[in-house]
Amino acid sequence: MNRSDSEEMAGRLLAAGATEAPTMEAADLVVINTCAIRELAEQKVIGRQGYLNALKASNASLRVVLTGCAVRERDREGLERRFPAVDLFLRPDEEPELVDRLGLASAQAPVGAVGATTIVGRTAVGVADHLSATRAAAVASGAVQRGSAISAWLPIIYGCDKTCTYCIVPFSRGPERSRPFDEIVAEARAIAEAGFREVTLLGQNVNSYGHDLAPEPRFGHIATERWAGRRLDLGSRPDLAELIRAIDALRTADGVPAIPRLRFITSHPWDLSDRLIEAMAACPSLCESLHLPVQSGDDEVLRRMGRQYTTGHYLERLEKIRAAIPGITVSTDVIVGFCGETEAQFERTLRFLAAVRYDQVFAAAYSERPGTPATRLADDVPTAEKRRRLNALLAIQEPIGLERNQAWLGRDVEVLVDTIARERSHDHEEPAGDGAAEGEVAGSRGVHPGPGEVALSGRTRGNKLVHLAGPTAWLGELVTVRVDHAGPYALRGRPVVS
Numbered sequence: 001m002n003r004s005d006s007e008e009m010a011g012r013l014l015a016a017g018a019t020e021a022p023t024m025e026a027a028d029l030v031v032i033n034t035c036a037i038r039e040l041a042e043q044k045v046i047g048r049q050g051y052l053n054a055l056k057a058s059n060a061s062l063r064v065v066l067t068g069c070a071v072r073e074r075d076r077e078g079l080e081r082r083f084p085a086v087d088l089f090l091r092p093d094e095e096p097e098l099v100d101r102l103g104l105a106s107a108q109a110p111v112g113a114v115g116a117t118t119i120v121g122r123t124a125v126g127v128a129d130h131l132s133a134t135r136a137a138a139v140a141s142g143a144v145q146r147g148s149a150i151s152a153w154l155p156i157i158y159g160c161d162k163t164c165t166y167c168i169v170p171f172s173r174g175p176e177r178s179r180p181f182d183e184i185v186a187e188a189r190a191i192a193e194a195g196f197r198e199v200t201l202l203g204q205n206v207n208s209y210g211h212d213l214a215p216e217p218r219f220g221h222i223a224t225e226r227w228a229g230r231r232l233d234l235g236s237r238p239d240l241a242e243l244i245r246a247i248d249a250l251r252t253a254d255g256v257p258a259i260p261r262l263r264f265i266t267s268h269p270w271d272l273s274d275r276l277i278e279a280m281a282a283c284p285s286l287c288e289s290l291h292l293p294v295q296s297g298d299d300e301v302l303r304r305m306g307r308q309y310t311t312g313h314y315l316e317r318l319e320k321i322r323a324a325i326p327g328i329t330v331s332t333d334v335i336v337g338f339c340g341e342t343e344a345q346f347e348r349t350l351r352f353l354a355a356v357r358y359d360q361v362f363a364a365a366y367s368e369r370p371g372t373p374a375t376r377l378a379d380d381v382p383t384a385e386k387r388r389r390l391n392a393l394l395a396i397q398e399p400i401g402l403e404r405n406q407a408w409l410g411r412d413v414e415v416l417v418d419t420i421a422r423e424r425s426h427d428h429e430e431p432a433g434d435g436a437a438e439g440e441v442a443g444s445r446g447v448h449p450g451p452g453e454v455a456l457s458g459r460t461r462g463n464k465l466v467h468l469a470g471p472t473a474w475l476g477e478l479v480t481v482r483v484d485h486a487g488p489y490a491l492r493g494r495p496v497v498s
């Protein structure tokens, strides 16, 4: 979501006449889009304040803007103390105001009002109901500076209504607000016409899309039941299933999906409806991969986390989706060392991971986020113990990831090539995380290009990272690759030449 927001801000600045500086030292404006989901991410930005102040000392016209989840309404006074180099703070919902607030807009341009706020719990948060409209305007005027010409982000819902006690997002991004159905389909159509090969539908809770929109007769066939969380009237409103079907229905003259690959992130288990599973199975463009955060394999910890489902609920959904889409790859998020997590509860999480056998697990040690409900619980697992649990979890998961990747050996996979890699003298396989963005250089990981070739990488439909050799012209192409090596975090293979 931050990457997508940054594309929109960069586009607005360029449209207002700014140009991209080659280095931070040469810039007159630095915009920092923060993540505050973990303490470490916020600490990194705090740690850059001295460097930014030094830059300001040598360039009096330099201005620094801080936005993203670190900027929260309740924190306004504390922000200046923690981020002394910053001139302007913008909440995530105030980002469309960036150009106006900097005075970069023309004298005639309307100066946007400061975003409205609402109360979540006891905290004032941004509620900006203009985000859909400002996004539509940015798309229509071409003021979205997409970071890739291959894969596009498409935000469909802003904010979060969930109750996870550890999470800052409902307080930083406000309540859920869905973009109008037709605007999203129009943006998808424009993305297809621009030649993108992949679209990822974005939201903090992408699968709760539509519940806050007005009912319409054309959606009268939709009668989704929500099986957890607060009761919602979902009848006659569009949902993610309907949106996926509408985007999948955008076809070329040959009748194939105009966007070959469609993904969505991130889902909450309680909104994973049967309708969504059916749409995923029915739509050829929808990639066979799902990120479904579980956070813990222990029901009591899940209850304290406010996740509103049990491991039983979660497994029932997972079984259903695996039956509907055989071979689907599944990844998850896990927090270790949450308040009061006992050794036995942690062991249950390990057994859960061993039973589910995820393709990938993104694990993090719990860190208390000021202003979240979990601050009322004791953060009583010592730091060293959290680290031990994290290592124990990774020791369980790594062989599972390796085994799941080895199942692809000898098989042909379709790879969307998105990266040109560079050779490194000490190349070895290492955790790839999100992988490099399109066009970024990354390690070639054991690929040995021949004459006229470079080391490339890309993703399968199941979101597996694949390294291969080939011409640079393959960047942005769908290439069939026969897998001949599998590591815990990536595959390697040779192109299949027909």
Ligand code: SF4
Residues within 6 Å of the ligand: 160, 161, 162, 163, 164, 167, 168, 169, 170, 204, 205, 268
């Ligand atoms: S669903 Fe939970 S973890 Fe995800 S953004 Fe909302 S509150 Fe945070």
